[in-house]
Amino acid sequence: MPGYNLKFQIIVFAAVVAVAIARPPLSNETVDNSQTVVVKETPLDNIGIDGYNFGYELSNGQAHQESAQVLNAGQENESLAVRGSFTYVDPVTNVRYTVNYIADENGFQPQGEHLPSV
Numbered sequence: 001m002p003g004y005n006l007k008f009q010i011i012v013f014a015a016v017v018a019v020a021i022a023r024p025p026l027s028n029e030t031v032d033n034s035q036t037v038v039v040k041e042t043p044l045d046n047i048g049i050d051g052y053n054f055g056y057e058l059s060n061g062q063a064h065q066e067s068a069q070v071l072n073a074g075q076e077n078e079s080l081a082v083r084g085s086f087t088y089v090d091p092v093t094n095v096r097y098t099v100n101y102i103a104d105e106n107g108f109q110p111q112g113e114h115l116p117s118v
Helices: 004-022
Strands: 039-041 051-058 063-071 079-089 096-104 107-111
Touching: none
Parallel strands: none
Antiparallel strands: 039 051, 051 063, 063 079, 079 096, 096 107
């Protein structure tokens, strides 16, 4: 059967990845469960089929807000214009970084003080 060999390879690959991810830590590895992350806020405003709006904030400083609007709905050049931002804390330096972005027909356009400007 055509494709049988590829399907079998995909299943075997997925199984190997699952086993690798699920394996317990080795004796010389340490696992730090002392920091539990809690969801602080999850604003959600699904405005229907014309777009969406969502966000979340976690107790470890991570946050993400995003909204999108459908442009030229029902036309051949229909597209989605997305605006958002995400924030994360570097675990080594404990510095908080924020990236604001636009993703539209011109591609993904991130901006942040820590990112190089074009």
